[in-house]
Amino acid sequence: MSEPLFGGCDIGSTTGKAVLVRDNSVIASVIVPCLPRPEKTAELVINEAISQAGLSSVKDVTYLVGTGYGRVRIPFANEDISEITCHARGASWLRSSVRTAIDIGGQDCKVMGISDTGRVREFVMNDKCAAGTGRFFEAMCRVLHVSLEDISSLSLESKAPATITSQCSVFAESEVITLLNEGVDVADIAAGINFAIAARLVSLARKVGLVQDVTVTGGCAKNVGLIKCLEEKLKAAITLVPGDPQIVGALGAAILAREAFARA
Amino acid sequence: MDKKPFAKLEEILNGVLKPAAATLSQNPLSNDGPLMLKTVEIMSRNIEEAVDVARNRQKKFVWHEFCLTPELFLAFDLYPFVGETHTSIYARYLQDAIGEFIDATENAGVPPEVCSMDKVLIGAILSDEIPQPDLIVTTSAPCDSSRIGYQVMEKLLDAPMHRLDAPFTNDADAFKYYAGQMRNFIPVLEELSGKKFDIDRLREIVEESNRALEYLLEWDLLRRLRPSPAPPSILLNVYAAVNNCFGKPHCTEYCKALYEFTRERAESGAATGEKIRVVWQHVPPQFGDNIYGWMADEFGAVVVDDTRCGYLRQAPIDTSSLDSMLQGLARHGLNMTMGKNRLPARLYMADFLRARQDYSLDCVIVSAHAGCKHCWPLIGIYRDFARTENIPFLVFDDDFLDSRVVSLATVKNKIEQFFRTMKL
Incomplete structure (x- = not known):
């Protein structure tokens, strides 16, 4: 059985970001410009991340946390967490x-x-x-x-x-x-x-x-x-922090997804 | 065309409060409905009375500011009116009027950074909403903005103004000094009313307000229970409902209903859904949805005390002599709304500490009103204290009357982020 995969999806006001984490490593990270509807941005960005990771579907993600302004409109998120928490967690995880x-x-x-x-x-x-x-x-x-x-x-x-x-x-x-x-x-x-x-x-x-x-x-x-x-x-x-500072919120969401899954 | 005074207040009465009372009397909508109905009724009654006196002049109309309570005026059968309390009513039920009044004031040359409470009142005068008072009574407190504001109001209304000197301390000597100011004020009221001062009439009225305060003190004790049985959405309106009518029997009746309703809920153990206990410092936004009700519904966050309800926590007055009554009224006036602005910050901190002990709070929210020079300097002190004591603390700026400064959506977003981030 493969290791669980965790996702973070940060739908902001101008860009959508998605990060996938497995085995304590980032295996995909994508940034897209926002579409008019947050759910569409979320689908676009997660599908690109899934593709980047060589996977076939969002169903391959074990647990996913949504964040950002559009967090409540992410149809595939298991839960949503405020971007403040996610940015802090992401920054802290990286450094x-x-x-x-x-x-x-x-x-x-x-x-x-x-x-x-x-x-x-x-x-x-x-x-x-x-x-x-x-x-x-x-x-x-x-x-x-x-x-x-x-x-x-x-x-x-x-x-x-x-x-x-x-x-x-x-x-x-x-x-x-x-x-x-x-x-x-x-x-x-x-x-x-x-x-x-x-x-x-x-x-x-x-x-x-x-x-x-x-x-x-x-x-x-x-x-x-x-x-x-x-x-x-x-x-x-x-x-x-090392890497792209724009994905820190989505990364924090993915880390929090992993922690939430571990608690469950 | 001459406008009738309090046309907008009447619009609120007939367009909002009376229909709300009719709806609530048919269908309470929620468990809090019966008490909400009583709250709407007392506010309606107060407004009806104000409109009636303003138009029919069966009593002399005295506009008095904070740092005074109504009893002394009632003893002379005068009609006391606190304009500042009514700014919240306009904000809550007719937000467009707030914009209209503020714009009128700023267009007349008052700087925009002046507190909106003063701008609303000046604009209401410029818009012929406020009736011509027979007397304006103000003090050397509570804040610098209102000191300037009242000079403008005096000029615009061309009404006689009496000023009392509010001391910068808050002890027995201070109350004695202020009581002396009130004693000197009695002949002014005699002349205005054409009535001789009657100590027994004053005693009767003070005893009436004592009864109201005793109910409020009991209500305060109930709010300390965990979970608090007090309906959070009502807390937003209590102050506006009672502040203008202490000493009148209908105020006492309302305070009794408030206490009994809350006590019954405590005794029956009615579920309140309380998860987070909040103390709100300063005045919450008065416009839009009932922010306390929203917090309770969305997050189980119950505001158990706020600054304005804190002002209502006054020990009853000793009615044994004129001195004791005047000193008691001085104590109440100086500790009532904004009265404490004249005092050193450490006394505000004492309130903050007391709130922490009394209400077993989980967090503190401070809404810092634009234009309030008394609120802003305290924020750093509050914040340092909250950090030391590890109390989650949210501060944001707003204008509690004018939704154009910071929208309710922005305020709600900050509160939501706070509760979710701090994992309260």
């Missing part, structure tokens, strides 16, 4: 020394204080708007006519980061347009954007209390420029 995780998702951001046992000790979420989220970056990329990857690399080239004070993405967009009209270098604007987001995240992180090691999860963790700005603002080193 057991992590005590603070900052998750920058497409639609919100969260800071989690993590206990020695990998449990969430405390958390805080962003509030009223897109400030500090992937949506903010998307809006800025649209104005600058650059990709998300460009924001990261441009930011690192900046000599004099521009000041962007607006937390609101709509007002920040206006600020960026003004800066462009004033002839400010795009690299400096990109750095300004990263610093603006970093400032918002630092404010959240301080509410939870910053305990080392600090890591960043979610798609925006791939923005090296942002990580640098965050380190500068936090006055602390950020230790990224």
Whole structure:
């Protein structure tokens, strides 16, 4: 009999992620852009993960946990768990020394204080708007006519980061347009954007209390420029988890699936 | 066109509360229905009375702020009205009016960062919702926003205003000092009402409010039981139901019903489904669904105490002399809603500690009202304490009156994430 297979499916606001775990190893991980309906995204991403793992059906997965905004709409999930718990568990599994995780998702951001046992000790979420989220970056990329990857690399080239004070993405967009009209270098604007987001995240992180090691999860963790700005603002080193930070929530879900199965 | 005062309050009465009472009297909908009906009835009665006095002027209309209770006004047969309490009623039953009032205030030049409670009241005045008062009574407390707000209201209403000086301490000397302020206030009320002060009439009214408070104290003890027999959805409305009518027999009747209903549930051992005991600091969102009812239904999370119900936990007043009555009324006024804002943070912390001991809480939720400079500085202190004591603690910002600031869906999402993540 083959070893049991555990799955995590994280249906966020902009992407769907799936991770399959067997024998304490990740055997598949997939990220897809979200479709209009969460259940369709879930089917798409899990089928791709199943295919990547060389399996034939989601029925091959022994136990699967759903997470993310669309977690309750995942038809094949055995249970659903909040993304805060999943990100914390995923980060902790990848790097057991992590005590603070900052998750920058497409639609919100969260800071989690993590206990020695990998449990969430405390958390805080962003509030009223897109400030500090992937949506903010998307809006800025649209104005600058650059990709998300460009924001990261441009930011690192900046000599004099521009000041962007607006937390609101709509007002920040206006600020960026003004800066462009004033002839400010795009690299400096990109750095300004990263610093603006970093400032918002630092404010959240301080509410939870910053305990080392600090890591960043979610798609925006791939923005090296942002990580640098965050380190500068936090006055602390950020230790990224090994592998793709965007799948940490789905991975945590898979680990929690394994734990739930073991308890059953 | 002249608008009738309290047109929107009347809309709430006829459009929401009376139909709700009619429905509940036919079909209680749930086990809590009979008590919910009584709650709707007392709120309806209070609003009916306010609308009647505002339009027919059979009594002088006195607008008084927090830090005062109704008894002294009732002793002169005046009609006391607490505008602040009614902001919750507008928010709960006519949210559009909140937006309308706030927009009117901000359009008139009041800064948006001012507390929405003051903005709603100023907007209600600008919109001719508030009747012309015969007297406005305020104090040097409870908060900086209302200090500015009341100056604006005084100007807009062009009504006489009397101010009492609220002390910055909360002991016997403080109550004595404030009682002196109230004693000096008696001639003002005599002149307004055209009646001589009658100590026996005041005693009668204070004895009436004492009876109500005794029921509330018993009710408070019942809420400490685990599981709590008190219907959580009612807790959201109790404060708005009773705060404006202490000293009136119908208030006592309601408090009696509240206590008896809860006691019967405790005695019968009715299942409450309580899994999580929550103490809610500050004021929960007043708009949309009943947030306490939702928490209980969805998660078995029962709010056993909140800040406003904490204010109702007052020892009865000694009615043996005028001094003892005034000092008792001073104690009640200064410890009533927001009255404690004038005090050092350590006294708020004492309440927090007491809540922990008394209600065997599982977690604390703090909704930090935008514009409240008294609430925000306490959050760090609460949080540090919760960390030290290992109490799960959720804090989020909102505006308890204005759903446009943080939606109920966002609030619910945070609460859900909290319960699920902390595995409560």
